[in-house]
Amino acid sequence: MEKLRQIKFESPTFTKRIKGMLGVDLYRLFHTPLFYIFIAIAAIIPAMLIAMTGMTGPNGEPSTPLFTNVWQAIAADIPIYGFEGIEKYANMNMVFIFGGIMVSIFIGHDYKSGYVKQLFTTHAKKEDYMISKSLTCAFTMACMCVSYLFGGVIAGLLTQISFAVNVGNLLCAILGKIIMSLGWASLYTFLNVIFRRYFGVSIASSFFFGTGILVIGVGSIIGNTPVLNVFLYGSSVFACLSSNLWTLINCLAVSLAWTGIYILLGSHILNKSDVY
Amino acid sequence: MNAIEIKHLSKSFRGMYAVNDLNMTVPVGSIYGFIGENGSGKSTTEKLICGHLVPDAGEIKLFGRDYKDAGVRVRVGALIENAGCFPGSSIYQNLMMQAINLGIENRDEEIKRVLKIVRMQDNANIKFKSCSLGMKQRIGIAMALLGEPALLILDEPINGLDTDGMKIMRDILVDITKSYGCTVLISSHILGELEKIATHYGIIRQGKMIMELSAKEMESRARVFTSLKTDDMKGALSKLKEKYDNVREEDGYLRVYDVDEVEEIVDYLYKKGYVVSEIRKNKIGLEEYYIELMSKKEK
Numbered sequence: 001m002e003k004l005r006q007i008k009f010e011s012p013t014f015t016k017r018i019k020g021m022l023g024v025d026l027y028r029l030f031h032t033p034l035f036y037i038f039i040a041i042a043a044i045i046p047a048m049l050i051a052m053t054g055m056t057g058p059n060g061e062p063s064t065p066l067f068t069n070v071w072q073a074i075a076a077d078i079p080i081y082g083f084e085g086i087e088k089y090a091n092m093n094m095v096f097i098f099g100g101i102m103v104s105i106f107i108g109h110d111y112k113s114g115y116v117k118q119l120f121t122t123h124a125k126k127e128d129y130m131i132s133k134s135l136t137c138a139f140t141m142a143c144m145c146v147s148y149l150f151g152g153v154i155a156g157l158l159t160q161i162s163f164a165v166n167v168g169n170l171l172c173a174i175l176g177k178i179i180m181s182l183g184w185a186s187l188y189t190f191l192n193v194i195f196r197r198y199f200g201v202s203i204a205s206s207f208f209f210g211t212g213i214l215v216i217g218v219g220s221i222i223g224n225t226p227v228l229n230v231f232l233y234g235s236s237v238f239a240c241l242s243s244n245l246w247t248l249i250n251c252l253a254v255s256l257a258w259t260g261i262y263i264l265l266g267s268h269i270l271n272k273s274d275v276y
Numbered sequence: 277m278n279a280i281e282i283k284h285l286s287k288s289f290r291g292m293y294a295v296n297d298l299n300m301t302v303p304v305g306s307i308y309g310f311i312g313e314n315g316s317g318k319s320t321t322e323k324l325i326c327g328h329l330v331p332d333a334g335e336i337k338l339f340g341r342d343y344k345d346a347g348v349r350v351r352v353g354a355l356i357e358n359a360g361c362f363p364g365s366s367i368y369q370n371l372m373m374q375a376i377n378l379g380i381e382n383r384d385e386e387i388k389r390v391l392k393i394v395r396m397q398d399n400a401n402i403k404f405k406s407c408s409l410g411m412k413q414r415i416g417i418a419m420a421l422l423g424e425p426a427l428l429i430l431d432e433p434i435n436g437l438d439t440d441g442m443k444i445m446r447d448i449l450v451d452i453t454k455s456y457g458c459t460v461l462i463s464s465h466i467l468g469e470l471e472k473i474a475t476h477y478g479i480i481r482q483g484k485m486i487m488e489l490s491a492k493e494m495e496s497r498a499r500v501f502t503s504l505k506t507d508d509m510k511g512a513l514s515k516l517k518e519k520y521d522n523v524r525e526e527d528g529y530l531r532v533y534d535v536d537e538v539e540e541i542v543d544y545l546y547k548k549g550y551v552v553s554e555i556r557k558n559k560i561g562l563e564e565y566y567i568e569l570m571s572k573k574e575k
Contacts, residue, residue, distance in 0.1 A: 007426045007457070009339060011347035016379055023376040028362070031369055114360035118374055118419065121326040124349040274329045
């Protein structure tokens with residue numbers, strides 16, 4: 001009983017709390033196959049897209065090339081918000097679709113295994129959960145973007161298509177998309193918190209939003225306007241091969257703003273509803 | 277100071293109250309046996325304490341602080357329904373994740389310590405999905421014990437354990453309360469096991485706490501009874517009823533309650549012409565006390 005009287009309850013600082021929860025998520029990420037599978041998927045997608053460029057038709061005639069330049073598989077030449085053919089759509093933005101599925105599986109396992117009970121028993125602050133998941137999943141999607149880049153480059157070398165590009169614009173496009181990973185990760189974390197009891201719905205909703213279909217639909221109606229950059233998909237499209245520093249600032253602002261909104265909304269939902 | 281203090285706690289699901297105006301007091305350093313039928317609200321109460329569910333009304337305090345206080349919650353260990361481990365990860369990896377989560381510095385040593393407590397130090401690399409039910413329960417306990425929690429909440433931890441497993445679990449719980457004063461809230465259907473370790477009891481029914489008492493109070497309330505057999509049970513029963521207030525036939529025996537002197541009963545029956553062929557003195561245990569209490573409430 002003497003020891004009992006010595007029990008002290010020191011409130012952990014925000015940094016210590018996040019370090020603990022983020023540590024768990026990263027440990028789990030690196031010790032399960034999920035992360036490596038999605039990294040591999042990200043590398044395969046551009047390779048497949050670029051490989052299609054060199055395909056021939058049924059009679060042996062060369063088909064219309066999907067890309068004339070390797071970097072078109074990374075980002076579109078100019079921002080096109082509506083749908084104008086698969087070649088304008090199929091680029092690094094596809095990482096965000098597969099990333100959504102990855103986030104759904106990652107968070108879904110928290111609930112399926114019951115581990116989330118351990119997290120919420122020891123962490124009273126629900127925003128810790130939202131922040132940690134968003135950062136971990138953003139890191140994964142950023143890694144997928146890099147993997148996508150390598151997959152594209154290797155496929156380009158093998159198919160010997162053009163590598164001509166303005167390096168500055170290309171770097172801004174890639175960095176812009178990597179920055180957007182955070183916003184997308186927080187959106188998916190939020191969706192998975194809403195549909196935490198319905199794994200299938202979580203995946204379906206992540207896929208739905210990841211395709212950017214809402215912005216594409218609006219873009220087709222109101223036209224190709226930069227107003228759509230306020231949305232995650234809009235800014236992801238904005239990070240294209242004509243990007244510059246302004247693009248990066250735009251991506252950073254939009255990504256952070258949406259991250260903040262989704263973390264606040266997700267924390268509110270977790271605080272006001274039964275978590276398990 | 278109490279480890280848990282609950283006042284007027286309520287929680288409903290679709291209009292049905294699982295916990296209804298519940299009051300509960302768990303003293304620091306106690307092993308609190310939380311007893312109730314299936315669906316009486318035990319697990320819901322435990323989930324509310326752990327912050328998994330949001331209460332409709334009421335107040336929960338842990339060690340005098342609000343239950344949402346981050347400082348106190350980090351000192352709570354829980355095993356509710358299942359261990360909450362990733363099936364594809366090893367026992368060591370699962371424990372490592374929880375150790376990181378709790379911000380424990382000497383993680384390897386701490387994992388070894390808790391594995392030793394639950395007697396699984398040689399099984400650290402087995403995948404969780406390959407473990408037996410008993411092993412999974414013990415891993416759940418090990419998870420909850422990481423970082424020397426001040427409060428341990430265990431929901432049916434001895435379910436599915438064999439006799440040996442139950443003894444191990446019992447020893448673990450007694451050891452942690454004695455060694456560093458951990459408070460344990462434990463719900464179980466196996467009242468005989470609970471009786472061996474609990475220092476306090478709380479009996480819940482239809483979401484309401486119907487009784488809280490210490491093991492000493494329980495002991496004082498425990499009734500003594502003498503069970504006996506004669507060659508003419510019906511005749512002996514009617515004669516015993518003439519002299520004693522509380523006599524009944526149960527399980528093929530005549531039970532005479534609240535009489536200390538066995539010889540007195542034998543003499544009385546002998547004088548009335550009945551020979552006692554078998555006799556023994558008994559005490560009502562927790563299980564019988566609970567059943568009796570429940571049947572009274574039912575009436």
